[in-house]
Amino acid sequence: MRRATCLLFVSTLLLVQRTHVSRAQRTHARQGLNRESPTVRIPNQGIVLGKEIAVNSVRLTQYLGIPYAQPPVGKLRFTRPVTDPLPSWNDVKNATQFAPSCQQASGQLKLHERLYKRLLPPDMPDPGFSEDCLFLNIFVPSEGNRQGDRWPVMVWFHGGDFNTGTPAIWDASIFVSRQKVLVVTVAYRLNILGFFTTTDSEASGNYGMFDQIAALDWIKRNIKHFNGSPSNIVIYGHSSGAISVGLHMLSPLSKGKFHKAIAMSGDAIGSVGTLDREKPVVDIIADRFGCDRRPSGALMECLRRLQADFLIKHSSDIETWGPIVDAETNNETEPFLAQHPKDILENGNFNAVPLIVGYTNNEQVLAYMETTSGQNPEGGLSSENFETMITEEFTAAVQTPDDNSTCESKPEMVTNAVLFFYRPYPFTTNTTVFRDRYLDLQTEKNYAAGLTLLAGKVAKGRTTAFVYRFDYRPKTQPVAKDVPEWAGVPHMFELPFVWGLPHLMGPGTTQWIFNDKKMSDVMMSMLATFARTGDPSLMSGTGSIKWESYTQGNPRILIIDKNVEMNEPDAVDYKALAFWNEYYPQIVMEATNNCCNVTSTATTWRIFFRNVCLSGAMATLALHHFWF
DSSP: OHHHHHHHHHHHHHHHHHHHHHHHHHTTTTTTOOSSOOEEEETTTEEEEOEEEEETTEEEEEEEEEEOSOOOOGGGTTSOOOOSSOOOOSSOEEOSSOOOEEOOOSSOOOHHHHHHHTTSOTTOOOOOEESOOOEEEEEEEOSOOOTTOOEEEEEEEOOSTTTSOOGGGOOOHHHHHHHOOEEEEEOOOOHHHHHOOOSSTTSOOOHHHHHHHHHHHHHHHHGGGGTEEEEEEEEEEETHHHHHHHHHHHOGGGTTSOSEEEEESOOSTTOOBOHHHHHHHHHHHHHHTTOOOSSHHHHHHHHHHSOHHHHHHTTTTOOOOOOBOOGGGOSSSOOSOSSOHHHHHHHTOSOOOOEEEEEETTTTHHHHHHHHTTSSTTOOOOHHHHHHHHHHHHHTTSOOOOTTOSOOOOHHHHHHHHHHHHSOSSOOOOHHHHHHHHHHHHHIIIIIHHHHHHHHHHHHTTOOEEEEEEOOOOOSTTTSTTSOGGGOSOTTTTHHHHTTGGGOOSTTOOOOOHHHHHHHHHHHHHHHHHHHHSOOOBOSSSOOBOOOOBOSSSBOOEEESSSEEEOOGGGSOHHHHHIIIIIHHHHHHHHHHTTSOOOOHHHHHHHHHTTHHHHHHHHHHHHHHHHO
16 A cells, blocks of 8 residues: 555656646747657748757757758759758658768868867767758757747858868757857758859859858748747858858858858958869869760750769869859859959958957968878978979969960069068078978968958958967877977867867767866857857956957957967067968969059959969979978
């Protein structure tokens, strides 16, 4: 009898608790945060079932693999994403696993990507690859929201040089659980499938960028159903993801779809292709796949008949895929970029929103180390190799005139200017000095100059901009064990701290020390505070950090190291940034068009940037030439 009474009491208690939980969770119906069944109804699509998880005892809900456009397959390959109608379903859709990543070549990770991936949990699932890949993932905080408020929304565009990458390795659970910000990660088409163009209206290119716009449209329209704020959307990304962020600030098609932006280690100004650069690629693709080159319609029919993995396999050696100025390829529809980014900035007609940009202090060092193949532990560079590498790289940046042209190119003007600026004075035989000067050139030219130019233009439009340089080397020994002290802080080394990896727990994960955990808290807090308020300064919690805004007249940069503080005057080479942003383009123009009457700024910048990727390839070839 006593046992039966006890069982009845326990059953009643459980029923009361379950009833209490259900009532409490009804107040979060907008999010669908029912621990037994976290579901959300998406208008015109259907109901999705997410999963509630705990990160260090803090709960959040994941909704993974939600389609935001029709599958870009068959006749929809090499076209803008179709979003009317959206994919829909009748039964409850299981949204508890990542959808397949966009089609790409496997086994092509660069050193910085391999170093990052080894910090991730060893049991991370691999969703595989598919051409049907236009999905997004939503990470929703489960606690701490005041009634009636909506979460700030941060939308992540992954990196990978527009060739590779996946949202599946960017698990926002730690960031969301600790910072109470809703995060969305987006998949978009890559490589030939995302960026091939016939250089005419038959295949206009930039499909991957239009995928991102479609995802932003979906988020703007539907994120309220997950209790996210459609009026406070932050786009952010790293490397090609940061380039994407910068281009959305410049494209009229992205206007009004976001309210703040964060671009980490990716320069949108100097990373856009031109039709001149793409034309030889069209011939290569037609020949490689046995398709008729003309008319363009016949070429596209041929390419659409091929299997996606076959297309990827036989075009993966082409690494110049990416966004282009597509004004001339869109006769009937509005282009993504009507002008070169430099011209858009000069005209002032861009989407000026509060902005954070930043870079690490030695962005290209891992690529440099890969090329030297460990034959020189100190990475030393002789003066002869230094001069030859720069000469070959910058000679390739100058357009050679046609045979029937009356113009004469003078690439030596460009190479002499670069050598004069970066050659160490007085002369030295110290190979590490030449190494450091060469690596400074790569960081300043390819990252710092363009990012600070964008920040300055945003600030000129009376919108706040903030700039950082990340100098902090992880103190946890296994993390940087393959990166010597002289290498400083390479490309991608800020991301473990941005994504909270020092707080990962579980079998096989790295055991980070306290200092690194603290740095991760600082990075996450600054970004989340910026998402909430538009100002990344911290006044409590993780410490007091006053991050001063960046302007052209007062270009302050936050140096993130053991101490996080605004830069001293000699900590940043502002003259180098001015060299790349102001003087170098003039030298290229003179070297390319010294006998032509060039009056169009757009033409000048198209000539200047047409061989950016080629010059990078030449730099790599030069390194190989002298190390092997």
